[in-house]
Amino acid sequence: MKYHQIDRNLFIKNRKKFMAEMKPKSVAVFNSNDIYPISADSTMPFQQHRDIFYLSGVDQEESILVLCPDAPYEHLREMLFLRETDEHIAVWHGEKLTKERAFEVSGIKSVFWLQDMEKTLFEVMTYCDTMYINTNEHYRSAVETQTREDRFIKWWKEKYPAHQVAKSNPILQRLRSIKENEELDLMQQACNITEKGFRRLLGFVKPGVMEYEIEAELLHEFVRNRSKGFAYGPIIASGKNANVLHYVENNQQCKDGELILLDVAAEYANYSSDLSRTIPVSGRYTDRQKAVYNAVLRVKNEATKMLVPGTLWKQYHLEVGKLMTSELLGLGLIDKADVQNEDPAWPAYKKYFMHGTSHHLGLDTHDYGLLVEPMKANMVFTVEPGIYIPAEGFGIRLEDNVVVQPSGEPFNLMRNIPIEADEIESLMNQ
Incomplete structure (x- = not known):
């Protein structure tokens, strides 16, 4: 090993x-x-x-x-x-x-x-x-x-x-x-390796690069840090490809003005990490891209605060849906009539955010955990909202891995991985 x-x-x-x-x-x-x-x-x-x-x-x-x-x-x-x-x-x-x-x-x-x-x-x-x-x-x-x-x-x-x-x-x-401290240390190591791969990319990506070249850079960095490689099939989705939730071909050229949705992470000692970031090919977000990006980031940050002992997974997702509805209204992607007339089984926000926000993480990327039981301390969850806009040719997903604490906000295992739009732009343009 x-x-x-x-x-x-x-x-x-x-x-x-x-x-x-x-x-x-x-x-x-x-x-x-x-x-x-x-x-x-x-x-x-x-x-x-x-x-x-x-x-x-x-x-x-x-x-x-x-x-x-x-x-x-x-x-x-x-x-x-x-x-x-x-x-x-x-x-x-x-x-x-x-x-x-x-x-x-x-x-x-x-x-x-x-x-x-x-x-x-x-x-x-x-x-x-x-x-x-x-x-x-x-x-x-x-x-x-x-x-x-x-x-x-x-x-x-x-x-x-x-x-x-x-x-x-x-x-x-x-x-x-419910993870033991030793397990949390192993998951932190997986996240640290993922961070090294992501930072490597920020200096590598430029217009004309191929998605598979990005995949190769990540694999190189993961393996050289004692990982077997990807914790799951890597998603490196430029432009419209980001609107395919499980896009895995990774065979297209990344073009100036596009975004790249990266859902890529390392394993370590069979423990998974699970990262999503969305970066601009040119090193700069357009105003519209940044507005959508920041909306997703706000939902992620507010959703994270809800991952506390006693929270029920189903109720949590209903509350995240309310956050996303508010952001989509602000972006002009839906209007009040869409919300008033929505089907409760498929709310209006689902047109642009159709997947769940969080899942258990551990030895499996979609790890064991009984979703009908309340959350407990030392459970580890992803937090991964997204907004996907096929008509505008891009999609954005942001994801961190957090540990539920006995009290207070969860501990973010990916706290050191850049996520603010301005920081990503700065690192890409050094």
């Missing part, structure tokens, strides 16, 4: 929190992700399943975590199963975790090779009544591929049909949404 080793005490704490929520006489199993094929002998780069990483720190394929807190023998309460490594694997694919190294990473003393998994699990199952399966129940999930976890769950339920089945996901949704 490129990142510095994480203190294993984080994963020890995470396991303790999870096991404290398990039913008596139960066992939970977590699988690593598959390595997905492309064709021939080509594969996609490995990405670890975030749940097994959260609970163990293991960032390696073909790994399984088993938790059984009520097992009668201590060595069966926390177990890791890994693919046995050897000299051949080390030569062709690099070193894999040894049992000793796995303990250093995870704090788990009982580390076995995968060939011992079934017989050891059989013993554990004789002590248990309930098995926790790890299904994907994120509100944005739309997975069509059968995962390693899916295959295991099918096998496990068929093998032990007399056991009760419970779900790990509701527990993880709550636990993962």
Whole structure:
């Protein structure tokens, strides 16, 4: 891994929190992700399943975590199963975790090779009544591929049909949404790397540059700072492309007078950051562009203040809608009649601001978190309002990442990344 080793005490704490929520006489199993094929002998780069990483720190394929807190023998309460490594694997694919190294990473003393998994699990199952399966129940999930976890769950339920089945996901949704201080430090590091990439761009962008050249500059800066790269597919949308919310082609030339909407951010140690900025290709905003820009910035700043303990996600978005309505009226994009006659299911402001303002952030860019429950301290949210005007050939989105505090305004992890229009102009024209 490129990142510095994480203190294993984080994963020890995470396991303790999870096991404290398990039913008596139960066992939970977590699988690593598959390595997905492309064709021939080509594969996609490995990405670890975030749940097994959260609970163990293991960032390696073909790994399984088993938790059984009520097992009668201590060595069966926390177990890791890994693919046995050897000299051949080390030569062709690099070193894999040894049992000793796995303990250093995870704090788990009982580390076995995968060939011992079934017989050891059989013993554990004789002590248990309930098995926790790890299904994907994120509100944005739309997975069509059968995962390693899916295959295991099918096998496990068929093998032990007399056991009760419970779900790990509701527990993880709550636990993962509230960050430990170590996690906040890792997310701050991801934001710091993102800042370096963004500042690099401010001196690089000029009329005639290609969107993919900007992407290349960012990737260079991210990787040289120990990131794997982008936390999600980068959006580098010049001119009218900014009105495509998930524009990813990044293949157009940036022209004088246009704006570039950048939704780009680095990961660090599997933790995401999520940045949006909108900059002028020429280094200067027009008066109209700046007016819209400042309207978006005002909405972002006011919305941020609402992210406090007790806030409900749905009500928060209704309040942000009111802020945006006021700004769109001031810009002349909608009028009072539009508001009076609006459909409550699709308010007038949605014509120019059609997406949500905030989502949980963490190990996943759209991270775990139960949206029906009130916000709590140490949750991390994006704040990302936007105004998109196809008729005028530009769109603007601004986004920061903030930590909900026990009291007062959230803490902005991106506080050092330039966002004021005047500062961006000044930096671009140095």
